[in-house]
Amino acid sequence: MINGEIGENCTVHQFVTVGANWGKGAPVVGNNVTIGSSAQVIGNVTIGDNVIIGAGAVVTKSVPPNCTVVGVPAYIIERNGIKVKEFL
Secondary structure, X not given: OOOOEEOOOOEEOOOOEEEOOOOOOOOEEOOOOEEOOOOEEXXXXXXXXXXXXXXXXXXXXXXXXXXXXXXXXOEEEEEOOEEEEEEO
């Protein structure tokens, strides 16, 4: 069974894809998440609370809480208010 979920107080901008990966699961999006324009969140991934996904990012791996991710494939540029460069 494919079940996704979107938490409370989320902002999803235009042209965003939040989609299942053909029987392998759908994204679970936490609370207070912002997904930028044209971003893609695909597959059996979990997006933690208070995450910002930048415009055009492609997320195919889970993102921990309190992070900002950008890029293709997405990587972390900020975690708990500290600038970093961490691959998912």
